[in-house]
Amino acid sequence: MALHLHCQRLFTGLDDTLHHDQTVVIEGGLFRWVGPRAQAPALQPGDTQADAGSHFVMPGLVDVHTHLVFGNARSEEDIDLGCTAEFRALRGLFFAQRVLAAGYTSVVVPGDAGNCSISVRDAIRAGLFDGPRIAASSHVVANRHSLNDWFPEHVGTPDYFTGRLCETRDAQLQEVRRQAKAGVDFIKIALDGTHLRADGTHIAAFTQDEVSAMVAEAHRLGKKVATHAYGKEAVLQAARADVDVVFHAFFADDECAEALLAAGSAVAPTLTFLRNNIEFSLPHEPSRTSGYLAMQQRVVEIGCRNLRRLKAAGVPFITGSDAGFAITPYGEWHAREIGILVDWLGFTPAEALRAATAVSARLMPRGRVGTPAGAATGAIEAGRHADFIFVDGDPLSDVGVLLQPGAVAAVHVGGQRLQPELRRYDRWAVSDFNTLKWNDLYTRERVATLQLQP
Ligand SMILES: [Zn+2]
Known part of the structure; x- marks a missing residue:
């Protein structure tokens, strides 16, 4: 039961090139095959396919x-x-x-x-x-x-x-x-x-x-x-x-x-x-x-x-x-x-x-799947953990797009798409327990300079 993911734009992390019209086959949490779509292995019974669309696909x-x-x-x-x-x-x-x-x-x-x-x-x-x-x-x-x-x-x-x-x-x-x-x-x-x-x-x-x-x-x-x-x-x-x-x-x-x-x-x-x-x-x-x-x-x-x-x-x-x-x-x-x-x-x-x-x-420590040493992450290559992201924009022209809110459109770890919940929280209850009260020294002269007295 493999997933065949078609990528118009793929950066593997292993070379400087942007690869076009590629297929990435993912199974058991690992990349199994990566290469030109024209040479991709045939779909087997139970396999599924997906398309990354216009997204720039790169390693996590x-x-x-x-x-x-x-x-x-x-x-x-x-x-x-x-x-x-x-x-x-x-x-x-x-x-x-x-x-x-x-x-x-x-x-x-x-x-x-x-x-x-x-x-x-x-x-x-x-x-x-x-x-x-x-x-x-x-x-x-x-x-x-x-x-x-x-x-x-x-x-x-x-x-x-x-x-x-x-x-x-x-x-x-x-x-x-x-x-x-x-x-x-x-x-x-x-x-x-x-x-x-x-x-x-x-x-x-x-x-x-x-x-x-x-x-x-x-x-x-x-x-x-x-x-x-x-x-x-x-x-x-x-x-x-x-x-x-x-x-x-x-x-x-x-x-x-x-x-x-x-x-x-x-x-x-x-x-x-x-x-x-x-x-x-x-x-x-x-x-x-x-x-x-x-x-x-x-x-x-x-x-x-x-x-x-x-x-x-x-x-x-x-x-x-x-x-x-x-x-x-x-x-x-x-x-x-x-x-x-x-x-x-x-x-x-x-x-x-x-x-x-x-x-x-x-x-990173090698994971448990695969060879005795475990699988590596960090690149889109057969045998590695299927950790990858979809990006809106082209980081190969401007890496700054990675900082744009919403530019990271999807995150996958071990082949699974994860959608972390960005729950709001109380900033003052989560940290900042120090007892610092003042940044200034309030001498009469300083108070006069700051015009704090009526
Ligand atoms: Zn540090």
Whole structure:
């Protein structure tokens, strides 16, 4: 019982070409045959046919950096302090519908407290709910002064935090093993420190020996490894340890490019978060008044220069949006990263679309169907999961159409058309539990300037 889908316009994700008058045969959740309609296999008894009409047919998109359980947070406190892990998981399941509706049939979730994304993944995988395929993680492995060790030393990283402080090599290895047993698909390590040297360069929070040991152990246990690394030191450590993906890599140089190529590591710039903040945040918001925005503008300027050099060297690029913050709400801006590859990093639309599909899909765990390793997703090719979308418009001329409301006309996962319900919700009850009350300092002088007194 196969479905023969006729496509006037088909982009497979495997080459840069738009293929015309194609047929895609789908059976048992997999693509079984893909090729010119004239050569398609004959219909067998029980087979059905459908026509994609004028839609542009392409693989389901992959976002390798969606914080599915952050709840569109406004602050780090909001992510970790506001609500229970159980509520975060339920909320993540809810927002997964919006991610799916945007055409994203696979997401990588880089770090969250406890077993939140593992639970969301398992509920969807078991067929209890519709949703995208999920590569799940657990706590971000952190060290003193690294990313995710945000709070003062006397707070540390309680169990309900996204980060887990692991201060010794033994503790780091134990955390990798604990997460592997809990069922993660990959380990996330916060390699960058938040401290800078006097010359402005980032200081990595781990030693090379620690990073190499964690990555080797994760790989031995069959898990992939993702690292947050802006600075040159952290990028080099990641590459020399053979990590699977480096997020950001803004301060990578030619030495890093060589090491990344040797390791076969992919780079996910994840610039959407920075671009949204630079372009959308309002003058009175702490992201502007605190100097954070000025720092981001500098990072983007230098980062784009360095990333273009990594691209020229042949380092594979993949796409993530850092969705899950108030500046990057679920389902809204995922495809902006594809446009950034084109606008800022010199990709052709076809290259950027392949980065967002077949190349990004390399990070996804293989599914259970098919070969012993399971089937892959990310491209329209016989043997892969039948994850694909219909688009109104031509992303090969302008990838920006993917951001147009309604442009993603249909979403299919494993050959099934899914129609996620975009239910309205109470934005103030779903996240934003922080107790911040004022953005300004109301001295008499300021009040007079603002003309607040009658
Ligand atoms: Zn992130």
